[in-house]
Each structure stands twice: as structure tokens, then as C-alpha cells.
Amino acid sequence: MKSRINNRPKRHDPLLLLLLLLIIILATLLVKVIYNLPVGITGLGEEVASFQQRSGVVSPVTAVLLNFRSYDTLLEVMVLLLAVIGVWSLTKAPFPRKTIKTSPVQLAVVRLLAPLMCLVAVYLVWQGSHLAGGAFQGGAVLGGAGVLMLVAELPMFQQISSRPLRIGLLLGPIVFLGVALLCIVNGGELLAYPQGWAGSLLLLIESACAVSIGLALSALFVGGRPVDDLLEKKKS
């Protein structure tokens, strides 16, 4: 009974053992199936290689992500945005009321690393066209820079109001969607980049998305909505 109060499961909970048994059976079956899978199926690798020329980029990963299957990526970018909207709908940003004095060591580290990380992010996005890299990698590094600055508890980051953040978060999705719609205006299918323009359009989309992804990751780290411009106005 005491263990229950401490919220600790009993040592030999029959349900847990049953679950464990089920998981083991499932895992064995899956391993058996994987062992029996046909070898030599290359998937769509050859297809990708043969159309690489027309994709506007050299890196096959970027070509798949942003050209061949760009529709998936468009929706994935929306998933990230949705996550932020969902978190914002739950609570206010849990910043401490009092401003905490940041230690000089922390400040020095942030001053050194944050600009460097932004540079790395730009480099990663730029690299995306011919090596591994791109919007998600660049955005992740940007997000890291954001988290670093947030951890330093600089008061200016806690004062950022909702509107500029929303614009930043929407930058990537809107640019992506705008390009997609322009392709229709141009007479093609949705996301069918015009011949010869693919490379530069991809770079544009990737840069905008990297900013939004970085912001989204930082916003998720904060875990709540920022100071609200609309409500403040109403109160005053």
C-alpha cells in the first residue's frame, strides 16, 4: 500500500509483466519478418538519381525533401507551427516575475556562441543545395542559439511581444505556400517550380523556413505564449 502512495508501481505488477511479454512477442515477430524481407529492393533511389539534374540542387536529400516530395515538407512545416499554436493555447510563458541577474560567465558564453551559431545556421542552409544540410538542420542550430539565449534569462527575450514572433513563425510557411501558389499562377501544378528557377526558389524557401523552424523550436522551449498585444490593449 505504501508503494502505491509513493506513486511507485508494485514490483511484480501482473499487467506490466503481461505488457512486457506482449512487447517481446511483437519484437520477435518483427525481427523474424525483417530477417525474411526481400533483399535487393533499392526503393526509389534510382528514380531520384535519374531526375536529380532537373531538381535544381545537387544533394539528393534536399532534392527529395524540397522538390520531389515538397508537399510532404510543406505539411511538416505546418506540423511544427501547429505545435507552437497548441503550446501557446495552453499557458502563458512561465518566465519568473523578478529579473534574475545573469552571471558574467554565462553572458560571455552567450555572446561568444550565439552569433557563431547563427553563422553556422546560415552556412548549413547554404550547404543544403549540394551537401547534407538544409532548412531543418539550419533551423535546429538557430533553435539551439535561441535556447542558449533564453537560458541566460536576458530580460529582453522575455519582453518580446506576440506580433513579431507570429510574423517570424509564419515567415517560412507563408513563403513556402506563396511559392507553391505562384507555381499554379505560372501555369503548372502546385509546387511545380518553373524550369531553371528551382535552385534559387529552394534557397528562398529554405532560408525562410530555417528562420521559422528556429523560432518555433525556441518558442517550444519557452513553453507558453508571449506577452499578448491584444489583451494588453484591452486592459489599458
Next chain:
Amino acid sequence: MSFDSPTWIVCPIILPLIAGLLCFLFRKNTFFIALFASLANLLSVAILLWQFLLLGPMRYSMGGWQAPLGISLRMHGPTILMLLMTAVSGLGITLYARGYFSFRIAAPKRVGRHERQERFFWPLWLLLMTALNALFLSADIFNLYVTLELVTVSAAALAALSGKPASQIAAFRYLLVSLLGSLSYLLGVVFVYKTYGVLDLQMLRQVASPGPGLQAALALMTLGLLLKTALFPLHFWLPPAHANALAPVSAILSGLVVKGSFYILFVLWFDIFASSISQNALNLMGVLGTGAIIWGSVQAIRQQRLKLLVAYSTISQLGYLFIAFPLALRGDGGQGAWAAVAFMVLAHAFAKSAMFMAAGTIFLHMGHDRIKDLTGVRKCLPLTSFAYAIAGVNLMGLPPSGGFIAKWLLLSSSLTSSQWWWSVVIMTGSLLASIYVFRVVSRLFVIPAGKSICACRPHSPLLEWPALVLAMIALLLGLIAPYPLLILETDTLVSCLLLGGGL
């Protein structure tokens, strides 16, 4: 853009998406953006329907890349019915949500809270509409996963919107269960891709052959989708999540969201991998469906709170969709079972949205939803009580409702395919449904003598009419039954199945 342009097929995805982004950006006049998007969505679906009846099934290659390299959209009979369902009940829900939030904002309780809820409701709801439309249109097994993910995240965020601890716990459990379902589906997709090397549904149908890889893939994907569809006994997350959410959100979750994962399951079992499905698996689905019907109804009868009752009735109604599984692949009865599924999905979407809206309105006015204290609600909310009763007629399956047509088709195909035991289940389910419907309706319409009824606050017609209109649509679905059947039959899917019948 001319009416027969192939570009219309992306409109149900693009229009709500743009509107959702705008609602997040601007925050003022968001209702009008949402209303415009819902209307435009309905209009574009109507044009798609017109194109479909004229030109037949369509495919659209995203980015101009043909399958297998690129992602395709496709439109066939079931797609167009699901799009219509989303568009029509979506418009109703948009209107109702406005009435709901304005009523709560007008109350001087908890200032600021309801404005915030409404502000976040619109972008989440519009993105959910985008995700559902994208799901129904998708012709790529991995793209289906991405749309499922979009549906999951937006639905979980909506479920948590009310801010009450109970709803947040339920929403978090919903999120975890849904993610588990999505991951299970994704693992299945990996097996499919490793076995066949393609992701496009059409191509998969051509190359699919029974084997251990496909069996594992199907088992994993089915398990994940059943979790999301809340088929008994995987339904445990549904009642708290649906009953604790805000009323318009409950209508969305119960009416539309569960249909998304069911649609994928349906397409996988009866279209893409139909040749690899064994009769035993179909019978198992039927048995689980039976369990859902009985268990869901019994639980609904036992509930003390109105919204929980409606949520449990969703579980039992979802059971009928699975009863159709063992009937669908048996000779001449097959087509009837198909049509039954279509009618059940449509009728349930409209009726259940209407029912949750009515329950929400009753909750707003009475301040509670304890069933035993709901006597005489008819006096102050006549339209809402009527809407609830009409929706109940659908759940019981009385003529001429869509629910009646669905059950009739199921009954007849169970008799023609000499599987009479399913018809016993269907009739028992209807009997139980009438018990839980009349339990509430009898209280709503009886005014006890000498008891003062609630003092009713004035409210906009948006709080009552959408529920009534949706319930009436569900009721009249039976009268226009030939048209949905026509849409289904125009499809190549059914004919393919009937040709390749005796599996």
C-alpha cells in the same frame, strides 16, 4: 481558373490552410476569415463533385512529379463523399463555434479566458480542416502519415483548449495514444517500402502480394489506425477526451476526426491490399465491432452526464463501421456493405456533430449536464431539444434517416451473404441505442408540473440552428440515398472489387 481545371483539387487543402495562417497572424475578424474559408471550401468541393460526375476519378501530381517519385492526390468516390462530409459539417461547426464563443464571452465570468480560447480555436480548427481534406485526397502511403500527424497535433491541441485540468489530462492521453498509433502506422509504412520499394497507393495495389512483409505491415498499420479510430477495446481514451472538450471541439473530434483514420483503414483493407486480407481478419474486425456496439451502448446507458453519454454512443456507432467488414467481401452482398459504410460515416458525422452541439448548448444554458436534472429543457431551448431528438433518430436508425439506410443495407447484406448472426448484433445495437436516446429525450420534453424552468439568457441563433440543420441533413440523407450511391458507383474502385470478387 475555369471550372474544369485540374487545379481545383488542391483548393480544399490550400484554402483552409491560408485561412488558418491568417487567423493566427491577424487575430481580428478571425470568424469572418474562417467563415469565408468554410464557404470557399464547400464551393470548391461542390465544383470537384461536378467535375467528378462529369469526368470520373482524377489524379493530380504535386510538383509535376509523377508517381513513384512524386506525391499524387487522387479523387474517387469515397474521397468526394468524405470531402463533402467535412465541408458541410465544417461549415456548421464554424457557425456554431461563433455562437458558442460569443455566448461565453458575453457572460461576465472569467473575463479574457473565452476570448483567448476563441482566438486559438480558429487557426487550430482551420488547420485541422486542411489536414482532414489532405488526408482524404492523398494517394501516397507516406503522405497519409504526414496528414495523420497534422490531424493528431491539431486535434489534441483543440481537445486541451478548454483549460480545465480534466480536459488537459484527457487531451494529453489522447495525444500519447494518437502518437503511438501514428508511429505504429509509420513502422508499417517502413515495412511496405522495404518490401515493395514504392509509396504510391495505385502502384502498391499493382505490386502487392501476400507475404510476411505485407502481413507485418498491415498488422502494424491496422493496429495504429484502430487505436486512433477508437475501436473497442482500444477506445479507452475517447470518452474523457471527447466529453471534456469544448462543445464545438467535441463535435469536430467525434464527427470528423475519427473518420480520418477510419478512411485510411478502409482504403488499405478494401482497395490497396484487398487481395491479402483473410476472412479471419475480417471476422475479427466484425467481432470487435460487435464488442464496440454492445459495450459502447451499455456504457452510454449507464452514464450520468450528457456529454459522456454522447461520447460513449460514438464508440458504439463506430462499431457498425466494422460490422461491415466481414460483409464487404462476400459475393453479391459486398456492394451493399460498402454503401452502408458510406451512409454510416456520413450520417454519423452529421448526427453526432449535431448531438454534441445540442449537448453543448444545453450545458451552456443549464450550467451542468447531469441527465437526471435536464427535465423540461424543451421549454427554453425548443430548437436544441428538437435537434437532439432528430440526431437521436439517426443513431437509432429510424427511417428515413441516413442511419436507417446504413443499417438496412447492413441487414440485407448480412442476410444475402448468409451471415445472419451479424444482423442480430445490428438489431440489438439499435435497441440499446433507442434506450440511451430516449433516456435523455424523454427528460428534455417532459415538463413537470409546478417546477420553474431555467431563466434563459438571450443567445444568437448561431447557437441553435447549425445543430438543427445538421441533424436534418442526417435525417434527410435517406431520402436522397440514390445520389451518394451514384457517387460511389461512378468509382472504379467498387467495380474493380466486384470484378475481383470471390476472395
